[in-house]
Amino acid sequence: MSFISLLREVAARLEASIREFDTVARLGGDEFVVILQDLDDSENAVIQAERVALKIQFQLNQPYLLDPAPGENELNHYSHHCTSSIGITLFHDQSVPVEELMRRADTAMYQAKAAGRDALRFFDPDMQAAVAMRALLERDLRKAVVDAQFVLHFQPQVDASSSVIGAEALVRWQHPERGLVSPAEFIHLAEETGLILPLGHWVLEHACRALAAWSIWPNTAHITLAVNVSARQLRLPNFVDQVLAVIAHTGAPPDKLKLELTESLLLDNAEDIIAKMMALKVHGVGFSMDDFGTGYSSLSYLKRLPLDQLKIDQSFVRHVLSEPNDAAIAKTVVALGHSLGLTVIAEGVETQGQRDFLANHGCYAYQGYLFSRPVSLEGFEAFLKRT
Numbered sequence: 001m002s003f004i005s006l007l008r009e010v011a012a013r014l015e016a017s018i019r020e021f022d023t024v025a026r027l028g029g030d031e032f033v034v035i036l037q038d039l040d041d042s043e044n045a046v047i048q049a050e051r052v053a054l055k056i057q058f059q060l061n062q063p064y065l066l067d068p069a070p071g072e073n074e075l076n077h078y079s080h081h082c083t084s085s086i087g088i089t090l091f092h093d094q095s096v097p098v099e100e101l102m103r104r105a106d107t108a109m110y111q112a113k114a115a116g117r118d119a120l121r122f123f124d125p126d127m128q129a130a131v132a133m134r135a136l137l138e139r140d141l142r143k144a145v146v147d148a149q150f151v152l153h154f155q156p157q158v159d160a161s162s163s164v165i166g167a168e169a170l171v172r173w174q175h176p177e178r179g180l181v182s183p184a185e186f187i188h189l190a191e192e193t194g195l196i197l198p199l200g201h202w203v204l205e206h207a208c209r210a211l212a213a214w215s216i217w218p219n220t221a222h223i224t225l226a227v228n229v230s231a232r233q234l235r236l237p238n239f240v241d242q243v244l245a246v247i248a249h250t251g252a253p254p255d256k257l258k259l260e261l262t263e264s265l266l267l268d269n270a271e272d273i274i275a276k277m278m279a280l281k282v283h284g285v286g287f288s289m290d291d292f293g294t295g296y297s298s299l300s301y302l303k304r305l306p307l308d309q310l311k312i313d314q315s316f317v318r319h320v321l322s323e324p325n326d327a328a329i330a331k332t333v334v335a336l337g338h339s340l341g342l343t344v345i346a347e348g349v350e351t352q353g354q355r356d357f358l359a360n361h362g363c364y365a366y367q368g369y370l371f372s373r374p375v376s377l378e379g380f381e382a383f384l385k386r387t
């Protein structure tokens with residue numbers, strides 16, 4: 001299955017769901033914008049917009065028969081199922097600038113996403129408050145990047161004998177008034193505004209400094225450090241050079257650095273991403289697929305990526321003992337990883353039962369509260385001494 005053929009099919013269905021003078025555009029990744037013109041007065045416009053949205057949703061829900069990937073058997077068509085999240089905003093009073101309209105539609109879309117699969121949401125005044133909050137957050141985040149108000153936390157990764165084999169670097173924002181702010185609150189905004197570029201660079205720099213420091217002590221020299229990398233960073237034309245420059249001036253051992261990517265990244269120019277991964281791999285840098293199973297990975301893409309590791313997403317780990325579907329997915333990821341020659345790590349491991357289930361099915365690396373929460377650098381080094 002190729003993402004391009006999926007995107008094309010989605011675009012065709014969108015086009016087929018609207019009138020000739022309406023507009024469809026792809027914003028990037030898996031996001032599309034539809035503009036419906038000449039709706040009636042505002043009350044009817046709501047109904048009309050909703051009707052079209054439901055139609056789109058229905059169309060996007062139909063199975064997709066996708067072409068085989070290049071080089072694969074021509075008869076290998078895939079049937080694929082997709083859900084969508086739709087945010088709607090009306091612009092009958094033409095006074096609202098385009099950027100603001102897009103922000104409103106985006107906010108409504110995120111509300112739809114949060115509501116679960118196949119939801120649609122209209123932008124409303126509560127969301128307006130959220131938009132205002134976001135504007136404040138953006139202002140603060142810009143300042144935070146300039147003043148480097150960030151701190152890295154480290155979450156241990158352990159093997160079957162509970163020995164620490166590595167850590168994941170997780171950024172926190174030391175907000176002057178709010179205290180420590182979780183990345184869940186600001187990474188998305190940082191990505192949207194491009195602030196992820198300086199922030200990501202800061203993270204990489206500090207992660208590599210830690211790696212360099214560990215590399216000189218025999219009892220910490222084996223530790224790998226995973227660093228989350230956003231699509232936007234990887235898309236930088238000089239991403240490879242930037243990473244190599246940070247490695248060189250910090251003195252970090254490149255083979256202990258592991259970059260965590262997410263599946264959605266492959267929606268944009270997979271060839272370019274693969275080439276960059278290859279270029280870094282030559283220097284020993286490793287790659288892990290974060291949140292595996294939640295995105296769009298297909299086997300044909302997966303086998304072409306120079307990955308070292310799959311990371312079973314915590315949403316599957318959480319219910320691995322109670323939900324047969326999640327257990328099946330976790331087992332499948334382990335089997336898939338092994339057959340592709342990759343290591344597999346589970347994240348979000350909170351109980352001994354989850355850990356044992358994973359071990360019984362061949363997953364021997366874990367990260368989660370069962371072992372440790374993400375902690376400060378000092379906290380992590382103390383943890384190493386204790387274990």
Ligand code: C2E
Pocket residue numbers: 155169170171182183184187196200203228229230260290291314347348349350367368369370374
């Ligand atoms: P992620 O990379 O999937 O990181 C795992 C998240 O799960 C972390 O949340 C971690 O604290 C949390 N977690 C770990 N163990 C457990 C557990 O046992 N139970 C539960 N319920 N949660 C657990 P955190 O630190 O809030 O980070 C959230 C996300 O923010 C990360 O998800 C990652 O996507 C993003 N992020 C964090 N740091 C960076 C960064 O430096 N750059 C980029 N681009 N993204 C980052």
Ligand code: MG
Pocket residue numbers: 168228260290
């Ligand atoms: Mg991660």
Ligand code: MG
Pocket residue numbers: 290291311313314347
């Ligand atoms: Mg993850």
